[in-house]
Amino acid sequence: MxxxxxxxxxxxxxxxxxxxxxxxxxxxxxxxxxxxxxIVVSDGSYFETLQVVYxxxxxxxxxxxxxxxGASIIVKGTLVAxxxxxxxxxxxxxxxxVEGPSASDYPLQKKRHSLExxxxxxxxxxxxxxxxxxxxxxxxxxxxxHQYFQERDFVYVHTPLITASDCEGAGEMFQVTxxxxxxxxxxxxxxxxxxxxxxxxxxxxxxxxxxxxxxYAMAFRNIYTFGPTFRAxxxxxTRHAAEFWMIEPEMAFADLNDNMEVAEDxxxxxxxxxxxxxPEEMNFFNQFIDKGxxxxxxxxxxxxFGHVTYTEAVxxxxxxxxxxxxxxxxxxDLQTEHERYLTEKIFQKPVFVxxxxxxxxxxxxxxxxxxxxxxxxxxxxxxxxxxxGGSQREDNLEKLEARMDELGLKKEDYGFYLDLRKYxxxxxxxxxxxxxxxxxxxxxVSNIRDVIPFPRTVNxxxx
Amino acid sequence: MxxxxxxxxxxxxxxxxxxxxxxxxxxxxxxxxxxxxxIVVSDGSYFETLQVVYxxxxxxxxxxxxxxxGASIIVKGTLVAxxxxxxxxxxxxxxxxVEGPSASDYPLQKKRHSLExxxxxxxxxxxxxxxxxxxxxxxxxxxxxHQYFQERDFVYVHTPLITASDCEGAGEMFQVTxxxxxxxxxxxxxxxxxxxxxxxxxxxxxxxxxxxxxxYAMAFRNIYTFGPTFRAxxxxxTRHAAEFWMIEPEMAFADLNDNMEVAEDxxxxxxxxxxxxxPEEMNFFNQFIDKGxxxxxxxxxxxxFGHVTYTEAVxxxxxxxxxxxxxxxxxxDLQTEHERYLTEKIFQKPVFVxxxxxxxxxxxxxxxxxxxxxxxxxxxxxxxxxxxGGSQREDNLEKLEARMDELGLKKEDYGFYLDLRKYxxxxxxxxxxxxxxxxxxxxxVSNIRDVIPFPRTVNxxxx
Numbered sequence: 049m050x051x052x053x054x055x056x057x058x059x060x061x062x063x064x065x066x067x068x069x070x071x072x073x074x075x076x077x078x079x080x081x082x083x084x085x086x087i088v089v090s091d092g093s094y095f096e097t098l099q100v101v102y103x104x105x106x107x108x109x110x111x112x113x114x115x116x117x118g119a120s121i122i123v124k125g126t127l128v129a130x131x132x133x134x135x136x137x138x139x140x141x142x143x144x145x146v147e148g149p150s151a152s153d154y155p156l157q158k159k160r161h162s163l164e165x166x167x168x169x170x171x172x173x174x175x176x177x178x179x180x181x182x183x184x185x186x187x188x189x190x191x192x193x194h195q196y197f198q199e200r201d202f203v204y205v206h207t208p209l210i211t212a213s214d215c216e217g218a219g220e221m222f223q224v225t226x227x228x229x230x231x232x233x234x235x236x237x238x239x240x241x242x243x244x245x246x247x248x249x250x251x252x253x254x255x256x257x258x259x260x261x262x263x264y265a266m267a268f269r270n271i272y273t274f275g276p277t278f279r280a281x282x283x284x285x286t287r288h289a290a291e292f293w294m295i296e297p298e299m300a301f302a303d304l305n306d307n308m309e310v311a312e313d314x315x316x317x318x319x320x321x322x323x324x325x326x327p328e329e330m331n332f333f334n335q336f337i338d339k340g341x342x343x344x345x346x347x348x349x350x351x352x353f354g355h356v357t358y359t360e361a362v363x364x365x366x367x368x369x370x371x372x373x374x375x376x377x378x379x380x381d382l383q384t385e386h387e388r389y390l391t392e393k394i395f396q397k398p399v400f401v402x403x404x405x406x407x408x409x410x411x412x413x414x415x416x417x418x419x420x421x422x423x424x425x426x427x428x429x430x431x432x433x434x435x436x437g438g439s440q441r442e443d444n445l446e447k448l449e450a451r452m453d454e455l456g457l458k459k460e461d462y463g464f465y466l467d468l469r470k471y472x473x474x475x476x477x478x479x480x481x482x483x484x485x486x487x488x489x490x491x492x493v494s495n496i497r498d499v500i501p502f503p504r505t506v507n508x509x510x511x
Numbered sequence: 512m513x514x515x516x517x518x519x520x521x522x523x524x525x526x527x528x529x530x531x532x533x534x535x536x537x538x539x540x541x542x543x544x545x546x547x548x549x550i551v552v553s554d555g556s557y558f559e560t561l562q563v564v565y566x567x568x569x570x571x572x573x574x575x576x577x578x579x580x581g582a583s584i585i586v587k588g589t590l591v592a593x594x595x596x597x598x599x600x601x602x603x604x605x606x607x608x609v610e611g612p613s614a615s616d617y618p619l620q621k622k623r624h625s626l627e628x629x630x631x632x633x634x635x636x637x638x639x640x641x642x643x644x645x646x647x648x649x650x651x652x653x654x655x656x657h658q659y660f661q662e663r664d665f666v667y668v669h670t671p672l673i674t675a676s677d678c679e680g681a682g683e684m685f686q687v688t689x690x691x692x693x694x695x696x697x698x699x700x701x702x703x704x705x706x707x708x709x710x711x712x713x714x715x716x717x718x719x720x721x722x723x724x725x726x727y728a729m730a731f732r733n734i735y736t737f738g739p740t741f742r743a744x745x746x747x748x749t750r751h752a753a754e755f756w757m758i759e760p761e762m763a764f765a766d767l768n769d770n771m772e773v774a775e776d777x778x779x780x781x782x783x784x785x786x787x788x789x790p791e792e793m794n795f796f797n798q799f800i801d802k803g804x805x806x807x808x809x810x811x812x813x814x815x816f817g818h819v820t821y822t823e824a825v826x827x828x829x830x831x832x833x834x835x836x837x838x839x840x841x842x843x844d845l846q847t848e849h850e851r852y853l854t855e856k857i858f859q860k861p862v863f864v865x866x867x868x869x870x871x872x873x874x875x876x877x878x879x880x881x882x883x884x885x886x887x888x889x890x891x892x893x894x895x896x897x898x899x900g901g902s903q904r905e906d907n908l909e910k911l912e913a914r915m916d917e918l919g920l921k922k923e924d925y926g927f928y929l930d931l932r933k934y935x936x937x938x939x940x941x942x943x944x945x946x947x948x949x950x951x952x953x954x955x956v957s958n959i960r961d962v963i964p965f966p967r968t969v970n971x972x973x974x
Contacts, residue, residue, distance in 0.1 A: 049764050049938075053732070055664055072764035073732075074935045092732040092763070093664055120935040122764070147764070148906065148936030155934075171723075171927035172934070174730035183731070187667040194657050201518055201556055204650040208965040209672070209739050210685070210716075210754055212972045222673070222709070223692065224685045224716065226743045229703045232692050240692045246685070246743055246753065247972035253673075253687065260634075260965055260974060267637035268646070269516070269536075269555040276672050276739065280689045280709055290709065291673055300555070301512050301535035301585070301610075443611065464634035464974050471618075471635070472537045472583040473611030475512075502671040502723055509675045509710035511723060511927050 049122075055094035057127060061137065064127045069139065071098065072122045072147065074175065077158055080113030087112070087144070089123065095180060095328035099138040100125065111146060117157060118150035118175070163498055170502050170511055178337070181329035182499055185322050186487045192321035193274060193295055193483075196314050202297060203268040206275060207257030212249055213461060220280040221252040222290075253278035258296055258478060259412075259465055262441065265298035265476055266468050272297040274483075282506055286495040287384075287432075289484060291504040298478035304414075304423045304440045307477035308400050311427055311436050312353045314481075315398070319345050322490055338492020344430060345490070347397065354391075354399035358382075358421065361390055361401050381408045387426075387433035398429045411451050412465075413439040414475075425479070432489050438479025445469035512585075516556035520590060524600065527590045532602065534561065535585045535610065537638065540621055543576030550575070550607070552586065558643060558791035562601040563588065574609060580620060581613035581638070626961055633965050633974055641800070644792035645962055648785050649950045655784035656737060656758055656946075659777050665760060666731040669738060670720030675712055676924060683743040684715040685753075716741035721759050721941060722875075722928055725904065728761035728939055729931050735760040737946075745969055749958040750847075750895075752947060754967040761941035767877075767886045767903040770940035771863050774890055774899050775816045777944075778861070782808050785953055801955020807893060808953070810860065817854075817862035821845075821884065824853055824864050831856075844871045850889075850896035861892045874914050875928075876902040877938075888942070895952050901942025908932035 052069045073091030087100040100123050102112055115121070125141035155169050156176060166173040173179045197204065210224050226246040227233060233241040242249050257273040264271045273296040281288060297310065323330055323345065334342040356364070365376040365386050374383050382390075382401070391399050403421040406413070413422035427436035442448040448469055452459055459466065487499040497503040502511050515532045536554030550563040563586050565575055578584070588604035618632050619639060629636040636642045660667065673687050689709040690696060696704040705712050720736040727734045736759040744751060760773065786793055786808065797805040819827070828839040828849050837846050845853075845864070854862050866884040869876070876885035890899035905911040911932055915922055922929065950962040960966040965974050 049766065049769060051764055053664065072937065074729075092666075092730050118935040120763075120937040147938070148932070150934045171726035171930060172730075174727055180730065183668065183727070184666055186669075187661075190667050190669075191657055191661045194654055198650075198654045201516065203555075203647055204653050205646065205964055206649075206653075206739075206756055208754060208967060208972075208974075210741075210967050210972060211974075213974065220689065222687045222689060224687060225692065226683065226685060227692070229686065229688065229690070229692075229695050230701075232695055238693075246745075246969060247967070248970040249972065251972050263634035263974075264637050264646070264964065266537075267555050267635075267643065276669075278673075282709075291671060293669055300583075301514055303512065306512060467634060469611070471613045472581040474535065474583040475610070501668055501727065504671060504673050504710070506709060507711040509671075509673060509712065509714050511671075511674075511676070511726075 051122070053093035054089075054091045054096070054098050057098065057137075058094055058096060065129055065137065067127060068124065069127050070122065070124045071139070073098075073120070075115050075117055075119045075121060075150070077117065078113060078115050085113055087115070087121070087123075089121065090175075090180075092180070095177075095184070095326075095332065099135055100141050100144065101138055102141045102144050106141075106144065108144070108146070112144050115146065116150040116152055116154055118154040120147040121145060122147055163495065167497055174501070177332065179498075181326075181332050182487070182491055182493060183501065185326050185329050185491055186499060188322050188325050189318050189487055189490055190274070190483070192318045193314070195321070196317045197272045197297065200270065202270040202272045203264065205257075205261060205264045205271045205273050207254070207260040207273050209254050209276060210247070210251050211254045212247065212251050213259070220282070221255060222278050222280045224251045224253060255279060256294070256296065256480065258298065258480065261296050261298040261478065262468060262476065263464065265300045265478070266472065266474065269300045270297070284506055286497075287485065287488075289496050289500060289503050289505055292496075292500070293483035295481040295483060296478060298476065300474045300476045302477045303475055304402065304425060304477055307438050307440065307479055308353075308355070308425055308427075311400075311425075311438065311479050311481075312398075315427070315436075315486075316349055318486065319349055319490065333492050338431075341492040351397050353427070354395040354397060355402065356390070356395075356399060357402050358404045364394060365389065379405050379407065382426075384433040387428045388430070391428040391433070392430045396430070398427060401426050401428060406451075409439070411455050411457060412441050412448070414442045415447055415451070427479075429489055431492070432485055435485045435489060436479050436481050438477065440475065440477040443469060443473045443475050445473065514585070517552075517554045517559070517561050518557035520561065520600075521557055521559060528592055528600065530590060531587065532590050533585065533587045534602070536561075536583070538578050538580055538582045538584060538613070540580060541576060541578050548576055550578070550584070550586075552584065553638075553643075555643070558640075558647070558789075558795065562598055563604050563607065564601055565604045565607050569604075569607060571607065571609070575607050578609065579613040579615060579617055581617040583610040583613075584608060585610050626958065630960055637964070640795065642961075644789075644795050645950070645954055645956060646964065648789050648792050648954055649962060651785050651788050652781050652950055652953055653737070653946070655781045656777070658784070659780045660735045660760065663733065665733040665735045666727065668720075668724060668727045668734045668736050670717070670723040670736050672717050672739060673710075673714050674717045675710065675714050676722070683745070684718060685741050685743045687714045687716060718742060719757070719759065719943065721761065721943065724759050724761040724941065725931060725939065726927060728763045728941070729935065729937065732763045733760070747969055749960075750948065752959050752963060752966050752968055755959075755963070756946035758944040758946060759941060761939065763937045763939045765940045766938055767865065767888055767940055770901050770903065770942055771816075771818070771888055771890075774863075774888075774901065774942050774944075775861075778890070778899075778949075779812055781949065782812055782953065796954050796956075801894075804955040811892075814860050816890070817858040817860060818865065819853070819858075819862060820865050821867045827857060828852065842868050842870065847896040850891045851893070854891040854896070855893045859893070861890060863888050863890050869914075872902070874918050874920060875904050875911070877905045878910055878914070890942075892952055894955070895948055898948045898952060899942050899944050901940065903938065903940040906932060906936045906938050908936065
């Protein structure tokens, strides 16, 4: 159909003013009077709505006046400027065709609904202002990330979702199987006979594409992944989902400083991109979801991220131990309360914490010369805490094997990974950005369930 | 590290000629003589390699001469033009630092390896010319698709991977569970007690994001998905994988013709993009993988796709039934041999086949006025067969319910989907593009295992 979008009309108003236009969209409200009426229409292409004026000269005047919220219509008419009204222009309709009515029990009425209620109708909530804004920004942020890396010649790699290995030797994972769970095939010794499963062995959903990504960085130098990852953690928080998207760049010939530079540059790029491409949505968040949002994001754009070692961070935090549920000490894993304190109270901007004790970080991180800490970096941002975690990778074969021995990891499970250190090893670094946390950070939305179209959490897998 | 990439040097040679540059990369070959030698280096940023000349004035001259293929080095020197040589320039090195040697059993030697062998070392094969080309084009094609839709204001939607529903009521699916398979919890009646599973019910990996995507099209008008999908089909062909990526645009206020226009426009956009952004790689494919490739792709760019109804296509194919393993008749599902015959022999270009019998298509496709066929379209391309499948969706609530009844689908499982027809239904259409098939089409590579970094097929889940 040859329809103009509301976005096109707003963005290129001069092209359309006083011309005939045809739009298709959904009714937000109808106010009919005796001889004429107003329809507010959203076509989903743009955050703002468009007002349509209709008249009793139309054969279906009565039908239009009775339209319920949510009905879909196709409107033909002239776009005219309305200098005295709140909105800049409106359509003087010559034709309003009802494409699909909306039943009277339509769950979205003009009044404001709670986010909790809207979660129960995840197929309809994208029609509301809040979720129009959230999911447009999510889309733009995803694209900005692709654009950032592609402009810099990073190769986008699709690492596998189904995997027979467990990246960090940790994390509760989802199993993937085609076996009949009512009648799981067993071997003579009574254990599961995985030879009868689809892949002939136990398989899981990935928790990270990093190790696979490293193999491609050692071929293409700079690569990134952007795909779903899974955690079967039984945690019911506002920041955890069982299925979420991650971005994992990996760069050969890059050390921890290069890594932090890219992470900071990328985050700023994404912030700039959504501010520029979704100004209406970002203003909406600033007004209705998180009042300080725009100031905070602009502040980030105009400042350099802070840097502090874990050891120094612990020293600072220990002075405030009376304010924490969990007391800080050297060697402890930083909790969200500590992370937020550092970024919100101490630095008042995003901050990289580096050089963590090896005991609380993964086996593949590069050992520092002190033999106690590793070249890790977490990026903490106000309102969220950790948004990025990364490290320089151990590129020395002997040191990596020694560390794996220490941790009891089986080297035969990591043959491909050790090969990267055997054949043309190079210093290299990478990080992971949790995409949902990034969207929460960009929008000020505080529950991860509200930035995922169809969230998956414990006991929740609807639609 | 402040390194220049080989891509930057080739793309902006004037900037670098006669200047000092520093590059990092991997050795493709070393030819040492008494006083000097040549190293061919690839840094993965660019398809072409760069030649480095080194001299015995370097303290590590002997070490360099003994470097094995695959070693990683950092080279400092001056870029000088070589008008009399095959390559346009080379680096006269002042320093060659060995970053990581390559053990003598490096599996990739200078000779050509078979694709079958390379599949057994999926972590190293991206270092070869063929896979450098394949996976760069894969990355560029993915980005081109995002760019195509984003430039047209489509909203990118992440539909869920783990799902409790089965899109088409068909297809073998992977189950997702956190239950102990050695000891599956059972209810009193002996069946599986899914209340003890992570989501409290049986869940699978998605075979399509379409139904979820439709809910967003009814809010944003134009949306697309781009994510992994799964089929647990026990088929060992060159065109099927258990895990693959799909692009599924969905457009409100769009009929089948709009749908085909977008599909054709998008495919041409992607072809144009990779020809423009990866000319070296595309020439390589044309020379070594698929001789007619460039002619074929250019022919597609310069022609309009064919259109034929299923009924007419069957009439044409029936005339050639003696050439087919499976005989064609009205009502049959077209096999790859028929699809390829149509696009390769009859039309000699991509062709849309439309209006299939309802019996061989999914329940949600819009019924045509004849009551026998549905508004479906498959796009067939030479060398592949079906690359895109789509349809206009049934937007009439009564007709959709009647069709579901006919097929014995439970309406209570599709409440959200029916809601879209109850509340502001609008004509809408969409299609699915199998991304791997698209990459095969763009590169001429004939086995799907060679266009997926780490392919998953029956009994195969390595790395």
